[in-house]
Amino acid sequence: MTQPSPDQPPAVSLRGIVKRFGDVLANDHVDLTVAAGEIHALMGENGAGKSTLMSILYGLLRPDAGTIELAGREVSFDSPARAIAAGVGMVQQGFALFDSMSVVDNVVYGAEPTRRGLLDRRAATAAVRELIERHELRLRPGDRAGDLPVGSRQQVEILKLLYRQARVLVLDEPTAVLTPAEADRLFVVLRELAADGRTVLLVTHKLHEVTAVGEAVTVLRDGRVTMTAPTRGLDQGRLAAAMTGREVDLDRVYPPGRPGAEALTVRNLTVRRGDRRVLDDVSLTVRAGEIVGVAGVAGNGQTELVAAIAGLLPADGTVRLGERDVHALGVRERRAAGLAHVPEDRGEVGAAPTARLADNLAVGFHRRPPLLRRGLLRPEAVRDHAERIVTRFGVRAPGVSAPMRTLSGGNQQKAILGRELAQEAPVLVVEQPTRGVDIGAVVGIHTELVAYRDAGHAILLVSAELSEVLGLSDRVLVMYEGRVVAEFAKDEADAEAIGLAMAGVTAP
Amino acid sequence: MRGLRTTALAVLAAALLGAVLLAATGANPLVAFESIVVGAFGPDGLPDTLAYAVPVAGMATALAIPLRAGLVNLGGEGQLVLGAISAVAVGLQVPGVLGIVAALLAGVLAGALYAAFAAVCETALGVPLLVSTLLLSYPAVSLAAYLVRFPMRDPGSSLPQSEQLPPDVHLPALADTGLTAGLFLVLAAVVVYAVVDARTPAGFEARVTGWGPRFAQYAGIDRPRLTVRLLACSGGLAGLVGAVVVLGFPYRFIDGALITPQYTWIGLLAALLAAASPLGTLLAALFFAALTSGGFALERATQVPRELTAVLQAVLIIFLAAATGLLRGRKGAA
Secondary structure (H helix, E strand, O other): OOOOOOOOOOOEEEEEEEEEEOOEEEEEEEEEEEOOOOEEEEEEOOOOOHHHHHHHHOOOOOOOEEEEEEOOEEEOOOOHHHHHHOOEEEEOOOOOOOOOOEHHHHHHOOOOOEEOOEEOHHHHHHHHHHHHHHOOOOOOOOOEHHHOOHHHHHHHHHHHHHHHOOOEEEEEOOOOOOOHHHHHHHHHHHHHHHHOOOEEEEEEOOHHHHHHHOOEEEEEEOOEEEEEEEOOOOOHHHHHHHHHOOOOOOOOOOOOOOOOOEEEEEEEEEEEEOOEEEEEEEEEEEEOOEEEEEEOOOOOOHHHHHHHHHOOOOOEEEEEEOOEEOOOOOHHHHHHOOEEEEOOOOOOOOOOOOOEHHHHHHOOOOOOOOOEEOOEEOHHHHHHHHHHHHHHOOOOOOOOOOEHHHOOHHHHHHHHHHHHHHOOOOEEEEEOOOOOOOHHHHHHHHHHHHHHHHOOOEEEEEOOOHHHHHHHOOEEEEEEOOEEEEEEEHHHOOHHHHHHHHOOOOOO | OHHHHHHHHHHHHHHHHHHHHHHHOOOOHHHHHHHHHHHHHOOOHHHHHHHHHHHHHHHHHHHHHHHOOOOOOOOHHHHHHHHHHHHHHHHOOOOHHHHHHHHHHHHHHHHHHHHHHHHHHHHHHOOOHHHHHHHHHHHHHHHHHHHHHOOOEOOOOOOOEEOOOOHHHOOOEEOOOOEEOHHHHHHHHHHHHHHHHHHOHHHHHHHHHHHOHHHHHHOOOOHHHHHHHHHHHHHHHHHHHHHHHHOOOOOOOEOOOOOOOOHHHHHHHHHHHOOOOHHHHHHHHHHHHHHHHHHHHHHHHOOOOHHHHHHHHHHHHHHHHHHHHHHHHHHHHO
16 A cells, blocks of 8 residues: 655545535534545444535535645535546445446446547447456446446446546445455455555445455544544444444344244246346245345346335246235235335335425325325324334434435435335335445344344345345345355355355355 | 525516517517506406416316326327317207206316327337327317318308307306306316325325336336326316317307417426426416416507517526426425
C-alpha cells in the first residue's frame, strides 16, 4: 500500500458537512479525511447518515453546510456528472442500469469510445471484455442488463466505475450480494486500485470486511462521527459499540426447529430462458417449523426459484402449499393459499418508493378486515395497521404517511419483512432478508425469523450471506447453475463443504 | 401550501409572458385579461363556461381513471362519439323517460365495450394500449360521420346531423342556465371515482399499479384484468359524456360537434397535470374550461386573433406543467 506523504493533501476531505431532511438531521457536522491510496471503510447502522454523506460527495445531494476538498482543492458538485468529471465515482445500492441494453452499452454509456465520430462498438466491447477478464467477473459483454440477477447487475455497476478510471471510488455495500470468494476477488481489485494511488471509500456493515480490506474506518451514528481509527489492531467489540451504542453478540446460535408436516413441496421445477435452463429440475421440501436455507453464488437460479414458487415466473413442475397444488394458480391465489414472500429487490418489487409507508404496508391486507369493512378501506385502520408493523419491527420512519423512499434501505427492508411476517402465512419465502441492513437490525431480523419458525411456520431462506444461511437453517441446500447440487443437515453443514458446493465441487 | 404558491407563480409568470405577447400585437393586455375573466365568469359568460365545463370535467375524469394505474387512454374521442351516436340511435327508437335511461345506458355501454376492446388488443394481442386506443378512435369517429350522412341523416336538413330527439327524450334543463341534469350525472361520476380511488380495494390496486408495475405483480394484481376493467370504466364514462351532450341542446348528433371543442384533449391535459387525482383532475378541468371559455370571449371582445388566444393558453399550460413537474421533482429529491 502506498504510504501517503505528509505534504500531500488528502484525496478526500469533508469538513463540517450538515444535511437536514425535514426534522431529521442526517449529517451533523461530519468530518472525514481520506488519504490518497487508502481504502477507508465507512460504517454505521441504517439511517446513520452514511448514504447521505456519500451522496453529498457524489453530487447527488447538496450539503446545507460544510466543504468538500479533493486533493486540496475545494469543489462543489451539483450533479454526479460533475463528480465523475472530477474523478469521483460511486456504485450505489440501487442500480442505475438500462435494462434493455447490453452490459457493454451500460458500461460505456456516457463515455463511449468513438471512431470518426461514431460509436466504436468493437473497441467498447474489447475494453469491457478486457476489464471483465482482468477482474474475473462472471459477466458476458453482450447480455441484456435486465436479464441479469441482482448480483450480476451490481458487477456491471462496479465495471462502470472501473471503466471510468475514477480517482476516488465510493462503493455502497458492494459485497452485499457477493459470495465470500467473489468478495475476496473484489478486495484484490480494490487493493490493486489503492496501490495505484486511487482512493476507495467502502460503505459496509460487515466488520470482517473492515479489517480484511480497510486501512482506516470511520463510524457514523445518528449523523455524527463516533469513531475514526486505523484498522490495524482494531477491537471489533469497540467498533460494534461505536455503531450501535451497545455490544452485539455476533455468534448467537439458534436452537434447531421441530419440523412437522410438509408445508412447501416443490417437484421438478424448471424455468427456461431461451435454450438455457436457469432453473433445472429443482425439488425441495420445507416442513412447518423448519427453516431451509438456500446457499449459492448469486445468479445460479435462486432468484428464479423464488419467483417460480411465488408465481411470478412461469415454470414447469409442481408447487404444493400444504396439500394444495398451486401450480396453475397466479400470485394472488398463491398468497391466499398461504404464501408470504420477501423479494430481493425492495426498490421495485417489494415496495413502491413513491407511495406512503402506510400504503406499502397495506398491500396484501387490503381485501379483508380490519382494513376493509363493508367494502370500503378504512383510513384509520390502514394507519393503525402500519403503526403496528412499524412499532413491532422497530422501523425508523418520519411517520407512516411519509413516502417509502424517505426511509433508509435497512428500514425499508424491515418494513417489507414486517408486512410479510404479519400475514402469518404458513409458508414464508424470503430472499436476502438482511441485505443492506445494519448489524443491530440483523440480529433482530434473525430473531424474528426464528420466532416465526418456532410458531410453526415454514421458511425458505435464500441468502448470499453464508453465515446467515448457516446460522439460521435447519437444512441447507446449495444451488449451482440452476440445480440443487448438495444438501446438508444443520449439524453436518460447515462453511468449507458448502463453499465447495457453491463453486460446483460436490463429493461423489 | 407550496403547491398553491408554485401554481400561483406559474399562472402569474404565464400572465406576464402573455401580456408581453398581447402588447406586441398592439392589444391592451389589461383589457384582454379583463375580457377573459369576464368572459369566463361574468353573468353572460358563466353559463357558457359551465356548459363547457361539464363535458370537459367528464372526459378528464374518464381519462384519469386508467391514468391512475399508469395506463393512458388516447381513444377518448372515439368512445365519446360512439357513446353519443349510440345514445341518439336508441333515443330515437325508445320513447319517454325510458328512452332517456336507455339512451344513457346505450352511451355507457358503447363507450365501455369499445374501450375494453382496445384493452383486450393489448392484453391478448400485445398491441400497446397507446396505439390500440388511439387508432381505434378514428374508425369510431368515421362510423358516426357516415351514419349521420346516410342511414341516420336528418331528411329535413342538408347538414351531416341526425334527426332531433323527441322532446320527452331530452335531459331536463336546469332553469335557464343552459345546463341539463347531465351535470349531476358527471358530478356523480366524479364522486364515485373519488370514493373508489380512495376507499375501495379496486381503487387501491389501481394506485398500486400506478406506483410500479413490478410491485403490483408481486402483490398479486392481475394486470390484464385490471387493464380491461379500467378501460371499460374509462370508455363507459366517456360514452356517458357523449350521451349527456347529445341529450342536451340541440338534442341531436351533429358531425364534429364533439370533436371541435376539444373536450377529450383538454380533459386528458387536466388529468395528466393532476396526476389523475380525482379532485385535482376536476379542478384542473374546471380551470381549463374557464380559460377556454374566456378565450372565446377575448376573441369576440378584442381584435386579438384566435391563434393568439390559443398561444396564451399554451403558454399557461406549459408553465403549469413545469410547475407540477417541479413540485414532483422536488419531492423526488427528498
